[in-house]
Amino acid sequence: xxxxxxxxxxxxxxxxxxxxxxxxxxxxxxxxxxxxxxxxxxxxxxxxxxxxxxxxxxxxxxxxxxxxxxxxxxxxxxxxxxxxxxxxxxxxxxxxxxxxxxxxxxxxxxxxxxxxxxxxxxxxxxxxxxxxxxxxxxxxxxxxxxxxxxxxxxxxxxxxxxxxxxxxxxxxxxxxxxxxxxxxxxxxxxxxxxxxxxxxxxxxxxxxxxxxxxxxxxxxxxxxxxxxxxxxxxxxxxxxxxxxxxxxxxxxxxxxxxxxxxxxxxxxxxxxxxxxxxxxxxxxxxxxxxxxxxxxxxxxxxxxxxxxxxxxxxxxxxxxxxxxxxxxxxxxxxxxxxxxxxxxxxxxxxxxxxxxxxxxxxxxx
Amino acid sequence: xxxxxxxxxxxxxxxxxxxxxxxxxxxxxxxxxxxxxxxxxxxxxxxxxxxxxxxxxxxxxxxxxxxxxxxxxxxxxxxxxxxxxxxxxxxxxxxxxxxxxxxxxxxxxxxxxxxxxxxxxxxxxxxxxxxxxxxxxxxxxxxxxxxxxxxxxxxxxxxxxxxxxxxxxxxxxxxxxxxxxxxxxxxxxxxxxxxxxxxxxxxxxxxxxxxxxxxxxxxxxxxxxxxxxxxxxxxxxxxxxxxxxxxxxxxxxxxxxxxxxxxxxxxxxxxxxxxxxxxxxxxxxxxxxxxxxxxxxxxxxxxxxxxxxxxxxxxxxxxxxxxxxxxxxxxxxxxxxxxxxxxxxxxxxxxxxxxxxxxxxxxxxxxxxxxxxxxxxxxxxxxxxxxxxxxxxxxxxxxxxxxxxxxxxxxxxxxxxxxxxxxxxxxxxxxxxxxxxxxxxxxxxxxxxxxxxxxxxxxxxxxxxxxxxxxxxxxxxxxxxxxxxxxxxxxxxxxxxxxxxxxxxxxxxxxxxxxxxxxxxxxxxxxxxxxxxxxxxxxxxxxxxxxxxxxxxxxxxxxxxxxxxxxxxxxxxxxxxxxxxxxxxxxxxxxxxxxxxxxxxxxxxxxxxxxxxxxxxxxxxxxxxxxxxxxxx
Numbered sequence: 002x003x004x005x006x007x008x009x010x011x012x013x014x015x016x017x018x019x020x021x022x023x024x025x026x027x028x029x030x031x032x033x034x035x036x037x038x039x040x041x042x043x044x045x046x047x048x049x050x051x052x053x054x055x056x057x058x059x060x061x062x063x064x065x066x067x068x069x070x071x072x073x074x075x076x077x078x079x080x081x082x083x084x085x086x087x088x089x090x091x092x093x094x095x096x097x098x099x100x101x102x103x104x105x106x107x108x109x110x111x112x113x114x115x116x117x118x119x120x121x122x123x124x125x126x127x128x129x130x131x132x133x134x135x136x137x138x139x140x141x142x143x144x145x146x147x148x149x150x151x152x153x154x155x156x157x158x159x160x161x162x163x164x165x166x167x168x169x170x171x172x173x174x175x176x177x178x179x180x181x182x183x184x185x186x187x188x189x190x191x192x193x194x195x196x197x198x199x200x201x202x203x204x205x206x207x208x209x210x211x212x213x214x215x216x217x218x219x220x221x222x223x224x225x226x227x228x229x230x231x232x233x234x235x236x237x238x239x240x241x242x243x244x245x246x247x248x249x250x251x252x253x254x255x256x257x258x259x260x261x262x263x264x265x266x267x268x269x270x271x272x273x274x275x276x277x278x279x280x281x282x283x284x285x286x287x288x289x290x291x292x293x294x295x296x297x298x299x300x301x302x303x304x305x306x307x308x309x310x311x312x313x314x315x316x317x318x319x320x321x322x323x324x325x326x327x328x329x330x331x332x333x334x335x336x337x338x339x340x341x342x343x344x345x346x347x348x349x350x351x352x353x354x355x356x357x358x359x360x361x362x363x364x365x366x
Numbered sequence: 367x368x369x370x371x372x373x374x375x376x377x378x379x380x381x382x383x384x385x386x387x388x389x390x391x392x393x394x395x396x397x398x399x400x401x402x403x404x405x406x407x408x409x410x411x412x413x414x415x416x417x418x419x420x421x422x423x424x425x426x427x428x429x430x431x432x433x434x435x436x437x438x439x440x441x442x443x444x445x446x447x448x449x450x451x452x453x454x455x456x457x458x459x460x461x462x463x464x465x466x467x468x469x470x471x472x473x474x475x476x477x478x479x480x481x482x483x484x485x486x487x488x489x490x491x492x493x494x495x496x497x498x499x500x501x502x503x504x505x506x507x508x509x510x511x512x513x514x515x516x517x518x519x520x521x522x523x524x525x526x527x528x529x530x531x532x533x534x535x536x537x538x539x540x541x542x543x544x545x546x547x548x549x550x551x552x553x554x555x556x557x558x559x560x561x562x563x564x565x566x567x568x569x570x571x572x573x574x575x576x577x578x579x580x581x582x583x584x585x586x587x588x589x590x591x592x593x594x595x596x597x598x599x600x601x602x603x604x605x606x607x608x609x610x611x612x613x614x615x616x617x618x619x620x621x622x623x624x625x626x627x628x629x630x631x632x633x634x635x636x637x638x639x640x641x642x643x644x645x646x647x648x649x650x651x652x653x654x655x656x657x658x659x660x661x662x663x664x665x666x667x668x669x670x671x672x673x674x675x676x677x678x679x680x681x682x683x684x685x686x687x688x689x690x691x692x693x694x695x696x697x698x699x700x701x702x703x704x705x706x707x708x709x710x711x712x713x714x715x716x717x718x719x720x721x722x723x724x725x726x727x728x729x730x731x732x733x734x735x736x737x738x739x740x741x742x743x744x745x746x747x748x749x750x751x752x753x754x755x756x757x758x759x760x761x762x763x764x765x766x767x768x769x770x771x772x773x774x775x776x777x778x779x780x781x782x783x784x785x786x787x788x789x790x791x792x793x794x795x796x797x798x799x800x801x802x803x804x805x806x807x808x809x810x811x812x813x814x815x816x817x818x819x820x821x822x823x824x825x826x827x828x829x830x831x832x833x834x835x836x837x838x839x840x841x842x843x844x845x846x847x848x849x850x851x852x853x854x855x856x857x858x859x860x861x862x863x864x865x866x867x868x869x870x871x872x873x874x875x876x877x878x879x880x881x882x883x884x885x886x887x888x889x890x891x892x893x894x895x896x897x898x899x900x901x902x903x904x905x906x907x908x909x910x911x912x913x914x915x916x917x918x919x920x921x922x923x924x925x926x927x928x929x930x931x932x933x934x935x936x937x938x939x940x941x942x943x944x945x946x947x948x949x950x951x952x953x954x955x956x957x958x959x960x961x962x963x964x965x966x967x968x969x970x971x972x973x974x975x976x977x978x979x980x981x982x983x984x985x986x987x988x989x990x991x992x993x994x995x996x997x998x999x
Contacts, residue, residue, distance in 0.1 A: 175386050203560070224427065234408040234416025248420055268420075272409040279398055290391055294384055302383055310390055317397040324404050 014063040014359040016292070022285035023351055026336040027052050029266070029278065034339055036244050037257045037265045044258050044339055051341040055348035062352025067360050070353060071300055074118075074125035078145075081118040084111035085152040112153045112161045113342050117349055119149055119165050120307040123172040128300035139178055146170075157202050160330030164318070168311040175306045225255050229323045232264035240271030258339040260331055263323045286313045292354050297361040305357050308350040428593055429567030432586030433528060435613030435856060437542060437576065439622040440648075446542055446577070448528040452504040454512065455497040458489065460521030467519060468500065474515060475501055475508045483668045488547070497523065499665055530570070530664055534622065536657035537629045540685040541620065541787075541849070543575015544660035564588050573663065574685075576616065576849060579788050583853055586613035612856035619648035619851045627977050627984060628653045631970040635960055636680055637937075638687035640832035640847075641953035641974060644943060647836070647845030647866045649785070650951065651974065654686040679933070689791045691825040692956065695912035696753045696963070697939045698774075698820035700882050701834060703746055705773035706761045707878040714746045714881050724759035726811055733759045733815050736913075750885035751894050753911060755819050762818025767809055770817060771797040776872055777834040778844070779826060785847045793830050796823035821915060828956050831941060836952035839908070839943035841879055842872030883908050887946045890968075896940065899968035905979055906946035909971070911963030912939030914956075935959040940967035944975050951978050 002010075030052075031045045038044040062070075088111055123142050130138045146169035154162035174183070198206065232248035241247065246268035248254050257265050267275055289309030296302040312335055319334040321327035333343045408416065437446035454475060461467045468485070471477060481501055488498045504512075509524055516522070530545050532538060548556075548571050556562045556571075565571070567588060572578040589610030594603045628639050628651045639653040662671050675683055684690065706712040722740035723732040735741070735755040741748070749757035762770060775781065780795025794800075796817060798809040816822035826834075829847070837844040845866045854861040886908035890900035900907045914937040938960030943952040953971055960966035976982040 171390070175383065175390070177382060177386065230408060231416050231420050233405070234412050235420035237409055237413045237417065267405070267409075272405055275405045275409070276402065279402060283394075283398060286394055290387060294387055306387060306390065310394065313394040313397065317394075317401060320401050321404070324401070324408060326400070326404055 014355055015060070016063075016288070016355045016358045018288045019285065019292070019351060019355060019358075022281060022288060023336060023348075025281055026285065029281070030262075030337040030339075032243075033262055033266045033269075033337065034258055036246065036269060037249060037262060040244055048339050048344075051339075051344045054341070055344045058345060059348040059352035059355070062349055063355035063359065065356055067298070067301060067356060070304075070356060071125055071128070074121045077114065077118045078122035081111055081114040082149060082152075084114065085149055087111070089152060089155065110342065112156070112158055112165070113346055115149045115153070115165055116161075116168065116311075116346050119146055120168045120172050120304060120311070123169055123176075124300050124303035124307065127172070127176045127303055128298065131299045134177070139173065139176075139182075142173060142176070143169075146173075159201070160332055163330070164311070164314065164332065167314050168307050171307040171310040172303050175303050225261065225329050226325050228254050229261055229264045230325045232268040233324050236268040236271045236274075238272045240267075240269050240274055243269050245269060260319070260329075260333055260338060261323055262338050263320050263334050266337070267323070282313070282316045289354055292358045295361065296357050301357040301361070305354055308354055312347070312350065428591045430589035430591055430607075430610045431567045431569075432588055432610035433612040433856070434530065434545070434570070435584040435586065436615045437584075438615060438617050439620050439625075440618060440650075440851060441621065441623075442617075443622045445534055445538055445618070445620075445622060446530060446532050449531055450526055451502065451529050452509050453499045453525050453527050454501040454504060455499050455523055455525050456485075457497040457521045457523075462520065464489075467522060471500065471512075471519065471522065474511050475504065477501060480668045480670070483670070484666050487666050487669065497525070502527075502529070502665060527569075530661075532660045534626070535659055535661070537626060537653075538620075538622075539575075539657035539660045540654035540687065541575055541625075541652045542660065543577040543579075544573055544663045545570040545577050546573040546663050547666055570664070574789070575787065576618075579786055580616055580850065580853075583616065584613040586856070587611045614856060615854040616850050617852040617854060618849050619643070619650060620652060620849060621650050621978075623983075624974060624977055625651045625653065628970070628974050629655065629657075631973040631984065632957065635966065635970075636686075636958040637956045637960065637967075638690060638828040639953060639955045639970065639974070640687050640828050641951055641978070642832055642836040642847055644836035644840035644949050644952045645845070647847045647869075648851060649847050649849050650978065651953075652687055652849065654684070654688070654690075656680050656682040658682045685789065686956070686958075687828045688785070688787055689789060689827065690956070691791055691793055691827055692937055692939075693822075693824050693914040694820035694826045694831060695914045695937075695939050696755075696819060697831060697910050697912035697941045697954075698818075698824065699750055699753060699758055700838065700886060700910050700941075701774055701777055701779075702758055702761060702765075702770070702818060703750060703882050703885075704838070704874070704878060705765060705770060706746070707875070707881070708773060709765060709769050711764050711769075712746060712761055717743050717745045718757055718760060720744050720754055720756040722756070724756045724815065726763065726815065729812070731812065747881060747885045747888070750882065750910065751888045753889075753895050758818040759815045760818075762814050763811065765814075767796070767798060767814045767817065770814070771795060776870075777837055778830060779824075779834060781830075783829055783833045783847050785829060786849050790829065791827055793827050794823060794825040820912065828954050831939075832952065832954040835941040835943060835954055837872065838882075839949035839952040842874040844869040844872070883946060886910055886942075890942075896964040896968040898964065899940070899942065899972050903972070903976070905944055905975075907942050907944045907972075907975060908946040908949075909940060909942035909968065911968065912941070913937070913961075913963055914939060916959065932959055935961055938963045938965065938967040940964070940971050942968075942971050942975070944979060951975065 030048060034045045034048055035042065122145055126142055126145060127134070127138070146166065150162050150166050150169070153165065228248060232246065232254055235241070235248065236246075246265055248268050249257055249265045254261055254264055266278065270277075286309055289305065289312065293302060293305040293309055296305050315332055315335045318327055318330065318332045319338070322329050322332065333340055335347050336344070433448055436444060436448075439445055454471070456464070456467065458464055468477065468482065477500060485498060485500050501508075504524070512519075512524060516524075532542060532544070534542075547569055548565065552571050553562070556565050564585070564587060568585070572581040572584060577584065587610060590606075590608045592605040592607075594605060624641065628641070632639075632653070632655050636655050637653075638655065639651060640649065641651040642649055658675055662668075662675075667675075707714070720735060720740035720742060722738055723734045725732055733755070736753070740756060741752050741754045744752070744754045744757050746757075748754065774795055780793055782790045782792045784790075796813070801807055801809050801813070801823070813822055817824055833844070833847050836847070846869045848864065848866055850864055852861055852863045887906050888894050889911065890896050890907045890909050895911045896909050899909055916934050916936055936959070938955075938957040940955045940963045941953070943949040951974075953974060955967040955971045955974075957966045957970065973984045976984070
């Protein structure tokens, strides 16, 4: 086998446009992290390690045939559910929330696993009952979604619960949930809002209230929002220039390598930079939609659609939170924020997209 | 035909799916459009506004740390307060060479090796970008000298800060505790309780004692100032200000003078004393000797002083009153007598003959009385007065461990008293179930025998014994002991009186209570074990002595005080309440290695009682307690 053949074999299941898009985003991550970490290589190098591990896992998933992928649905979902119950019973409390499970060798956050596990399970379920879909199937699928979401909301981790709900909802939506039911759900959600409000923890209410008047808690959570908006706003059209963000380098910005990394980017690269970034996100999302539209089976269509829409939602929620139109919910900017777990989860998702795209010809025959 | 339908369905399905997908695409495009509009608004329309905020004049949110609340005694004497002073502080990241800067500084202001060590320790545990103190309490002259040379020292500045001061020092150290610099553990705990915002800017937090237990009251609410700062970070203009509100003042039930007299009365003895007003649970004195200088801890203790305190054989950091666990010895006897009367196991008149030892039926083992040859014929009254061991060996055996456990736990033995100080230990009141759990062994009759005289598995804290004594003194009506009487708001005239509710009522039979009390009074009369306690007192003292063995004595051997290493000598107990008919004070004294309760502990109690009941201040204190008469236990 020549080197060229080897290379072809190695990249056979990598989707080039998607690979290009996510590579550019991850490159952006390294560049911005260098600035956010005060021109040091510390965090960028660690992030590079995260990316490497993530890409390796992505490659493995991309090379898995689709029926293997489907077979993982029940084990992943069940494991995630068991771990979530474990967290509820034995989890470690940190910052007033019970999210982590200590397994002796490492601590894990099972809600991360469910970001993949829930849509996977729901898509699998719909595929299984494809021929005879009735209202009952939608109800069962909804339950598959609500049980883990309820457990996560109880931790309490409202941000993750809402995002997993979104990814599950996307599966329901793409699987053809009737418009009338969705309208009804929307009305029901509005009607139950006062009740939900009373169920929230104080700090969660606080974060929502603060959105309307960040000044009122200028020392606490409002500080994040205020400083984030100042960073974005002062960036202007062209930005202050790389490594010249004053908000960033005078320590005004909190969590600037993780949840608020977009503020750093936006301050230094301005509106033009933001448009380029949104363009990059749209490119990746667009490719995801194309893969979805061409997907060969019911399962893969649902899965690909959900992964793509969820990715878009993450990007929107993070940027919306930093620029002050959404509450601070602790969602990283996908592929850009520093963090190993979210990088891994996202790249696993992209691995599935690639598998769906590159295995479809085989599947059709 | 069939195939055709299927295919058509399939195509239709795909069509519907793509329709939905198109809706999804529209949704995503809408979201992104919203974001772009938001960016347009922030970065173009409002750009000048945010530009102003960020670039030319940055708004800095500056926390204003509230003054910590005061702590006063019941008469308004200040026990903890704040004073302002100057500190010299270094921000390590802004200096050019830390070592060089400090050396240079030492030519201007005195910097001792101790200061350097403390600085090194602060450096190791600092939070980011903090300035760290190298010297505190600068004199005016030092301030002036440094100010003139400040331009040479980037990253070094003088700050005016409030310091905490404890005028009573060691005497109150175990009661008040101290504040110390906020460390990583504190930060995590604050974040967990969602208090981190209120501690922005705060450097100190209560670490032990009342400073810790009442941290929420004492800290106050942090204020905020929004200031414009120029590009160098200096404040130019104050934009808005929310003033801080000072922490609340704690008014204690402690009587500072009483505490002082109590501490002095101990002389060179180590030990503990707790005095309680039995009518309401107010703690009047709370002593644990030796104490330590709390001011050492405030800015981080230097390693040398820490080693001295931590390794001292006198364990000055151990809060004996709250956490020390000792066998109660004979002080348990009045409570045992109440148990015997309560269950009708022994009537007051029943007399036993004491040969000087007790044996269990069918066993050769002799449980010895402290008095060789015994006390002759002994009834319940006499058993307390002369502290007859043989009587209680028998009583305990007749009661059995279950009844003993039930009755003594009614007095609060084996449980935390619930006093408003953190870190209390719960002592140990043994039971069958406990022994099975702890030693995987069943309870033997022999175990019960020594419990009767407070020497078996029994352990009590001085706090517990004080509480039980107060409950006994107050005719079985218990009030939870507490130290803080009143919380006064610093800003308004508001004040919250902490009223103690009745915890429980043991519902004593009046005849039983009367007998035990009369016997306890007789303890302090000629013929009793603590004559010195009441000699010449114009009021009646009810008391009971006790001895807690530090080392066991072998069967057949005798304990000879003069031959025993001082630290292996017995601990001396004395519990008392007075005036006996209408008690207004109940107390417990523990003198470690003090030998006999009557000889060492009772005289200490007497001085405290004299001050409390008569206002008598002891004369320049004699070297504690010369032994009087034939006092033993």
